[in-house]
Amino acid sequence: MEEKAKDIITDEQQEYIINIGPQHPSTHGVMRLVVSLKGEFVLNVEPHIGYIHRGIEKMCESLTYPQIIHLTDRMDYLSAHINNEAVCLAVEKALEVDIPDRVKVIRTLMSELTRIQSHELFWASYGMDLGGQTCYFYGLRDREMVLDIFEETTGGRMIVSYNCPGGVMYDLHPNFRKRVKEFIKHFRKVLPEYDDILTNNVIFHGRTVGIGPLPLKEAIAYGITGPSGRASGFSCDVRKHEPYSAYDRVKFNEVLFTEGDSYHRYLARVEEMRESMDIIEQLIDNIPEGPYAVKMKPVIKLPEGEYYQRVETARGELGVFIISDGNKLPYRVKFRTPNFANLSVLNHLVKGFKIADLIAIFGSLDFVIPDIDR
């Protein structure tokens, strides 16, 4: 009997240790959180990563630049297009290629659509994490429309593999404009429903307002980027500060809040969907004519040196760092992925909150686990 008791109670302080994960509905993938509890209160959370470490950075060293792109798709699969864009921009920067305007606009449009579908999935899964299962279905219902747009143009639903160094793989489909407009019309209509179901719900407020607050100073110290950082007032939008592609020609607001709790992290994402729609509406009617890709050499060799390019994915700032030794294979590729940095703050946020809040905080940071492990 004593043997048994020892298993359950780990030490004198009577911490109750439970494993959340690797297989658990609310970890959104395979992530193990070792949670020490006292009653319902969380004392400590220890994230164990590596359950989906696939060695993407190492693999990149044995692949050519066009081949690397298909791996970045699978890193943060919800912002697949933006990841591709980051690598392409880095390669193009290194080669000093002039990219046609059409490509820039196409990439921006696709990035914003990617952002919308990613935030829709966030909305859906956050609702489900908190127990509102219908949110999940409404979010995915509308996401399907974006996936249709993707599939018609790129042939892939979520993993698009649409970018290539020098442009994009295929031209936009003739139906693209019509479909995007249809989607935006539909989405503007259903967003108020999202608000009715979740954003303004009193139970949802109770679950998220004031839960896991992250002050601005700590957000900067931990390097929290993306909507999570902006909810704390950290102005970190790469699109604004270091515009790439066609972001310098569109007007949009950087969604900033100061509270930094789960509710505002959630709100930042919902507001960003509106901003993204604004961006798309500004660009969709004046896509410049021109070629959809620059002719590149069949074997792309970067000149010797180090290249860095950062972009704003749906979850934060993605940095691509390439060291080239002049060969057709990169010498070293490093991805600064937003989720890995955002994960570091988890323990700091959840201390003293309840186990149900752990789920709310974890969900509000919107992790994609393969992006953490790479």
Added chain:
Amino acid sequence: MRSIINYLKDIFWGVMSLLKGLKVTASYFWRPGAIVTEKYPENRKYLVMFERCKGELIMPHNDKNEHNCISCGICQMSCPNGSIEVIPKTIDTEDGKKKRILDKHIYRLGQCTFCGLCVKNCPTHALAFSTKFEHAVFNKALLIKVLNKPGSQLKKGVEQ
């Protein structure tokens, strides 16, 4: 007194927000027109896929059962994970020269990531994507396909 008013206010607004949510779900319940479900196995006869949809890699053949592949191996080289294997053979042509032609174009469907590099890089447009997606099998070995087998798909839409 104020606290009691606030207390009642809280309750009122709380209940109102809940009713709003209920309104949305209940209204969908009474609107069967909003159902968006596609009935997949029943609708497969008239299911139209997007033309660029990547279902599997094919090598289109024309009506004489000829394909465009010159067995240069570029697809094999551009494939990031080795799902394509080109096995060439040399034959003697009528005028006595040696010519390298395709013996087997092996495609491992279970490994393909549909990045599209092979199709894009093919110099002779010998490869294309078909929209067929029904590939589920019980036997893994069936996922290794030989693309240039006689009687495979007729050549169409390759010129694009």
Added chain:
Amino acid sequence: MPFDIYDFTSFTKWIDTSLENAMSPFWTTVTEMAIAGVLFILFYAVVGLFLVYAERKVCAFVQNRLGPNRLGPYGIFQTIADLIKLLFKELIPIKNADRFLFNLAPYIVIIVNFMVLGAIPYAKGLHAIDFNIGIFYIIAVSSMSVIGVLLAGWSSNNKYSLIGAMRSGAQIVSYELSVGLSLITMVIFAGSMQLSVIVEAQRTGWFIFKGHIPAFIAFVIYIIAGTAETNRGPFDLAEAESELTAGYHTEYSGIKFAFFYLAEFINMFIVASIAATIFLGGWMPFHIGTWEGFNRIMDFVPPFIWYLGKTFFVIWVIMLFKWTFPRLRIDQLLTLEWKYLLPINLVNVLIMAFIVLMGWHF
């Protein structure tokens, strides 16, 4: 009254007397119990399976989907397939589990369900037991189902289960108060605890209409607390899927899991049917004042249909709750009970008592 053609009293009396003529009183009782038992098991299975199916369809329609539709017309045999599968699924013995309690827990939940089902009036005279303290009995017995949940959580040797069971314990203990008080409000109004008398008292109008605002408040509170007591969303903390995988029944598989699964739905049915009986007039048809023709037509609908209609309406509302609202946190759950529902309920009881005292009701 024409709807007395659907009176089952004489029918049951007839069965009783004919049985008594045939055998000794002891065997009469045994036979009657056996008949009632078989009928209830059938009723339990049919209602349980139907409710599982109904929930899947309701949630599908709410979520713009079709729901199960491949087995039989509109997929009505879906749950039968589920049942067959669960029957033949392996029952895994859990290492270090308290074997006896682990096996006992599902049965406790089921038995409690049966005990409550027997006390509900389904139509005039269609009643297994008509206690004169019917409401008291129902409150007492239905709160016992928490024992099953607690045992399941405790004996599973699983940390998630234990947390789920403890949550469920706290939840049911506190929400029992609200259920009791809101029913007491109506007992004050009706002046009786006997369910058949309460239903009979609603012949001239359902209590929710007769009882002014306090009855309506009591109804709302009863629905909320009843939902909480059945461990359904948004109060499904005991099995909160996103936190505790499956809560107290994480370790159960096969038919034992099916018992928990069914019991949850039968609990919902019980809560809804008590709400229908006490607030919405049970098997009484809907009457509007002096509209004789309308009332006459309503009378021709059998009382059992009325009863089921009302019950399923309440069930539908409870299902919508689950599919609309996010889950509460454990402390919010208790705050809702102790800070909001209980005070309101107490005031409500006072108001109701005052109304009854002054004779202000219809």
Added chain:
Amino acid sequence: MKYDEFGDNESLELLRESGSNVLLTTIDDVINWGRKNSLWPLTFATSCCGIEMMQTGAPKHDFARFGMEVYRASPRQADVIVVAGTIVKKMAPVLKRLYDQMSEPKYVVAMGACTITGGPFFLHSYSVVNGVDKIIPVDVYIPGCPPRPQALLYGMLQLQRLIETQTIESRKKRNASHNY
């Protein structure tokens, strides 16, 4: 869908021949009818394919039509584990344990290239398991990266056909023959 419209009928016939007992057929038919129409998947997803699996549950494609929408988070109550996404070497023991925790009858569907051969990570990665069939016995392979929702539905229909062919005896034999 008719029998001829499905692919890979040859393997199915082989499986059908491997175990048939005339006496028990009616009972088996009833049990298989229940089993094949109520496949409850385990909520298990590691990467991209998991999102497509979620999308299959979404209103547009609706898993629920086949009675498969009851996603169980607890392996004890699940019937089928859809391995959606890459399995790396650190995850492999966990997957094995999850499979062991499931109660009989249990089925495995390998969804996506990563689970069949390692997919995008087949050649150069040092940490990816090249095919989950090295860890657990797989019933149906669904290629694609990730497979579209219809492809997953088609795979589940194939699994239903597989279940139809099984008898109590053949399942016993099958379990005995797997040494993982």
